Amino acid sequence: MLKNYIKIAIRNLLASRMFSFINLFGLATGLATCLLIVLFICDESRYDQHFANGNRLYRVVSKSAKGETWAATSAPVAAGLRQDFAEVEEAARLLTFPDIATMLLKYEEGAHQQQAFETNGYYADAGFFRVLDMPFTYGNPHSALEAPNSIVLSAVLSKKYFGNANPVGKVMKVTTPFGVFGYTVTGVFQQQPSHIPAQYYMSMRNSDMWNWVQNLSQWANNNVFFTYIKLKPYTNKALFETKLNTYFDSKAGAEMKAAGYSKQLFLQAVPDIYLHSALGNEIAANGNITYLYILGSIGAFILLVACINFMNLSTARSQRRAREVGVRKVMGAEKHLLVLQFLGEALLLSVLALVLASGIVVLLLPAFNSLTQKHLQLTDYAALWGWAVVLTLVTGLLAGAYPALYLSSFRPAAVLKGKIRNTMAAVFVRKGLVVFQFTISVCLIIAVLVITKQLRYTQQRPLGFQQTQQIVLPLQMGYNNTESNYVSLKNELLQQPGVASVTCGNAYPGIPQLNDMLFYAEGKSIKDIVDIRLSTIAPDYLSSLGFTLLSGNGFREGGKGVTNDSLLILNETAVKQLGYTVADAPGKKVYYDAGKGDYQSATILGVVKDFHFESMHTAIQPFGFIAGGIGSKYSYLIARINSNDYSQLLRGMEAAWHKLLPGTPFAYSFLDQDFQRNYQKEQRTSRIVTWFTCVAVVIACLGLFGLAVFSAEQRRREMGIRKVLGASVTGIAGLLAKDFMQLVLLAIVIATPLAWWAMYSWLQHFVYRITLSGWVFMLAGGIAVTMALLTIGFQAVKSAILSPVASLKAE
Known part of the structure; x- marks a missing residue:
C-alpha cells in the first residue's frame, strides 16, 4: 500500500508540473528562509553562553533615583564585595575609556618588528579570568594577570605578532596614556562570542595605572569600572541584592546624601547581557532580543505563506482528485487512511522541499553572511539540522492537514456521479487564506518602509557638528x-x-x-x-x-x-x-x-x-x-x-x-x-527584513498566480460565451482580476491598523524618531496592488485573448 501511495504521489507531482513547481519552490524557499534565520538566531544566542558557571556570573550595574542606568560602577565596589561578602566567590573589574580605546602594541626580536594600533583592549584585575573563564591556548588563565605588567592576547593577535609560536614570556611594548611600558605575554585565549569584544587584556597593576586606580576611593562617583562577580552555589540573587544595597548605602550613603542624589546596585546575569541589556556606558553595542523576535516571526510567516499556497492550490484543484477519493472509499478505504495518504503526499513534498532548501542555504550562505556581517558556517551548528527536520515535519503537517481533511470528506456517491462542487465554506476558507497571505505581505512592506525611513532619519539628522571630511x-x-x-x-x-x-x-x-x-x-x-x-x-x-x-x-x-x-x-x-x-x-x-x-x-x-x-x-x-x-x-x-x-x-x-x-x-x-x-545593528536588521520581505511577497504572488491559472481554467467556457456575446478583452481580463483584487484590497485594509500599531510600538524605543506618515501606508498598498496586478494580469489577459472556439471546444 505504501508503495502504491508513493507512486500516486509522484504521478500527481509530474502530472501538474506548474502547480507542483509553485508548491515545491514556495515550500523550499520558506524552509531555506527559516533555516537561515534559525542560523542567525542561534549565532546571536551563543553570546556569553560558554562560561562554565554561567548561572552564577553577574555584572554589578547601577540605577539612579531619576532612572538613569550605568553598566559600570565605582572603583571600590569589586574589592568590597570580595572582602565583605561570604556569598562572593570572586570579583574582578574591567576598565576602558576613550583615552585607551586605541593603543600601540609593538614587538621586536632581532630584525623582526611588528607594531600596530590595536582596539578593544582592556585593563583587568588579577582575578578576571577566575570570574569569566575562557579557553586558553597557552598560559594559565587563573594566574595570567597576577603579575604586574602582564598581557593576555587573543589567538588572532598572537598569530599576528608571533605567528604560530608560543608567545608566553615574550615582552611587548605597549603605549598607553601613562607612558610606554613593557608587558610580558602570559597567555593566549580563544575568542568566544561575548558582549566584551576583547582582543587583549592587560593587568591593571601597571605602576602608573594602579596608582590612579587606587586613588579612586569614592563609592558613589567615577562609574568607569565594569564589575563582575561569581556567586557561590545556591546563593539567592534577590536576597543578595537586598544585602548588597544595604552595604552600598553604608559605604556611599553619606557621600550620595552630600551630593544630593541616590542610586542602587543590581545584579545582571552575564549570559543575558548581550541580548537584554541597553544600559548607559555599555562596553560595546549589544544585540537586541526584540530584533530576534521580529526575524523569527518573519521566518514563521514566510513558511506559513508557503504552506497557505499548498493548501489553497490543493483544495482549489480538489475536483481532479475527487474521483480517486470516491473509488477508494467504494473499495473500502476508511477516512483516516485517506487522511494519512494525503498527509503523506504533503510530507513527501516537504522532504523534497528540504533537499532543495538545503541546496539554497548552501548557495546563499555567503550572500547571507555579507548581508548580516557575520561568518556563519553550517558545520558550527549541528542543531540546525535537527531544526530542519522539525520544520519539515511541521511544514508537511501544516500544509497537508486541511487539504487531507477536505479531500477525505467527499461522499463517494456524489463524487462518482460528477456532482461534486466547491462548497461555499471551501471557497471562503481559500479566499480567507489569500487575504491572510497578503495581510502579512503588506505588514512586512510597511515595516520595511518605516524601518528604512527611521534609519535614514537617524543618519541624516543634524548632529550639531561637521562629521564629514x-x-x-x-x-x-x-x-x-x-x-x-x-x-x-x-x-x-x-x-x-x-x-x-x-x-x-x-x-x-x-x-x-x-x-x-x-x-x-x-x-x-x-x-x-x-x-x-x-x-x-x-x-x-x-x-x-x-x-x-x-x-x-x-x-x-x-x-x-x-x-x-x-x-x-x-x-x-x-x-x-x-x-x-x-x-x-x-x-x-x-x-x-x-x-x-x-x-x-x-x-x-x-x-x-x-x-x-x-x-x-x-x-x-x-x-x-x-x-x-x-x-x-x-x-x-x-x-x-x-x-x-x-x-x-x-x-x-x-x-x-x-x-x-x-x-x-x-x-x-x-x-x-x-x-x-x-547604527550597524539597525542597518543589518533593516537589510535582513527587506530581503525576507521580498521573499514573502514573491511566494504570496506565486500562490496568487497559481489560483489565477486555476480560476481561468474553471471559467474558460464562461469566458468563451462572453466573447461570443461581444465582451471585450479588457472587460474579460478585468472580470478575472476583480475577485482577486478585492481580496488584496481587503488585506490592505486589515494590514494598515495592524502595521501602524506594530511600527508605532517599535518607534517608541528611539528617543529621536519619525512620525508615521500616511504616504508610507499608501505606498505599501500601492506596491501590493501593483505586484498583484502584475501577477494576475498576465494570466487574465492570456485567458481573455483566447479564441472562444477553443474555449467552448474544450468543454
Whole structure:
C-alpha cells in the first residue's frame, strides 16, 4: 500500500508540473528562509553562553533615583564585595575609556618588528579570568594577570605578532596614556562570542595605572569600572541584592546624601547581557532580543505563506482528485487512511522541499553572511539540522492537514456521479487564506518602509557638528604626547594640500564617553547636582569640528585644565539643567567635586549648541569641554579636509606623520564612518527584513498566480460565451482580476491598523524618531496592488485573448 501511495504521489507531482513547481519552490524557499534565520538566531544566542558557571556570573550595574542606568560602577565596589561578602566567590573589574580605546602594541626580536594600533583592549584585575573563564591556548588563565605588567592576547593577535609560536614570556611594548611600558605575554585565549569584544587584556597593576586606580576611593562617583562577580552555589540573587544595597548605602550613603542624589546596585546575569541589556556606558553595542523576535516571526510567516499556497492550490484543484477519493472509499478505504495518504503526499513534498532548501542555504550562505556581517558556517551548528527536520515535519503537517481533511470528506456517491462542487465554506476558507497571505505581505512592506525611513532619519539628522571630511588619527605616544609634540605634528600636516585644519582631543564624536563629573550652579547647593560628561580638547577643537558657539567665547591657545580658575564650555542641556539661560551662562561659576567631597569652582566660558557626541539611541546629555594645557596628552588627532582626492591626501599625511614619528605606524579612519558604526545593528536588521520581505511577497504572488491559472481554467467556457456575446478583452481580463483584487484590497485594509500599531510600538524605543506618515501606508498598498496586478494580469489577459472556439471546444 505504501508503495502504491508513493507512486500516486509522484504521478500527481509530474502530472501538474506548474502547480507542483509553485508548491515545491514556495515550500523550499520558506524552509531555506527559516533555516537561515534559525542560523542567525542561534549565532546571536551563543553570546556569553560558554562560561562554565554561567548561572552564577553577574555584572554589578547601577540605577539612579531619576532612572538613569550605568553598566559600570565605582572603583571600590569589586574589592568590597570580595572582602565583605561570604556569598562572593570572586570579583574582578574591567576598565576602558576613550583615552585607551586605541593603543600601540609593538614587538621586536632581532630584525623582526611588528607594531600596530590595536582596539578593544582592556585593563583587568588579577582575578578576571577566575570570574569569566575562557579557553586558553597557552598560559594559565587563573594566574595570567597576577603579575604586574602582564598581557593576555587573543589567538588572532598572537598569530599576528608571533605567528604560530608560543608567545608566553615574550615582552611587548605597549603605549598607553601613562607612558610606554613593557608587558610580558602570559597567555593566549580563544575568542568566544561575548558582549566584551576583547582582543587583549592587560593587568591593571601597571605602576602608573594602579596608582590612579587606587586613588579612586569614592563609592558613589567615577562609574568607569565594569564589575563582575561569581556567586557561590545556591546563593539567592534577590536576597543578595537586598544585602548588597544595604552595604552600598553604608559605604556611599553619606557621600550620595552630600551630593544630593541616590542610586542602587543590581545584579545582571552575564549570559543575558548581550541580548537584554541597553544600559548607559555599555562596553560595546549589544544585540537586541526584540530584533530576534521580529526575524523569527518573519521566518514563521514566510513558511506559513508557503504552506497557505499548498493548501489553497490543493483544495482549489480538489475536483481532479475527487474521483480517486470516491473509488477508494467504494473499495473500502476508511477516512483516516485517506487522511494519512494525503498527509503523506504533503510530507513527501516537504522532504523534497528540504533537499532543495538545503541546496539554497548552501548557495546563499555567503550572500547571507555579507548581508548580516557575520561568518556563519553550517558545520558550527549541528542543531540546525535537527531544526530542519522539525520544520519539515511541521511544514508537511501544516500544509497537508486541511487539504487531507477536505479531500477525505467527499461522499463517494456524489463524487462518482460528477456532482461534486466547491462548497461555499471551501471557497471562503481559500479566499480567507489569500487575504491572510497578503495581510502579512503588506505588514512586512510597511515595516520595511518605516524601518528604512527611521534609519535614514537617524543618519541624516543634524548632529550639531561637521562629521564629514574629518580624518581621525590615533595619537598614542605615551609621555612624548605633549602639546608641543601635537603642535609640531599639526604644523606639518597643515602644509599638506587639502588639509584645512588640525585639532586634538581625548575623545571624538561617535565613541563612548565615560568621563563625567558632578556640578552644581552658583547660588545653589549640592542638592541641585548635575552629572556632566567631560572631554579634554585642544583649544581649536570646537571650531575645527564646526560646533556652534551660542554665547560667550571659545578657548584661547594655551587654555588651562581644570583648576580653581578653570574654564568650561558647556552645551545647552548642561546650562539649562544647572539653572542658567544660554545668554547669561558665560562668566557664571559652577562647582565640581574634585574628590572626597572637595568642591572647587570653575567658570563657564561659553555655551555651544546641543550636539550628539554619541549615537541617537539616547537623548542629548549634559556635556562639557575642558581645554588641554601644557603637558596635556591627547588620544586622537582630527584633520578637517577640503579635498576629495583621498588617496593623494592620505599619502601626504602619512609622509608628514613618518617625518616626525619615524617607526610609528600610520593609522586613520573617517569620523562619519566611525559614527555610523553605532547604527550597524539597525542597518543589518533593516537589510535582513527587506530581503525576507521580498521573499514573502514573491511566494504570496506565486500562490496568487497559481489560483489565477486555476480560476481561468474553471471559467474558460464562461469566458468563451462572453466573447461570443461581444465582451471585450479588457472587460474579460478585468472580470478575472476583480475577485482577486478585492481580496488584496481587503488585506490592505486589515494590514494598515495592524502595521501602524506594530511600527508605532517599535518607534517608541528611539528617543529621536519619525512620525508615521500616511504616504508610507499608501505606498505599501500601492506596491501590493501593483505586484498583484502584475501577477494576475498576465494570466487574465492570456485567458481573455483566447479564441472562444477553443474555449467552448474544450468543454
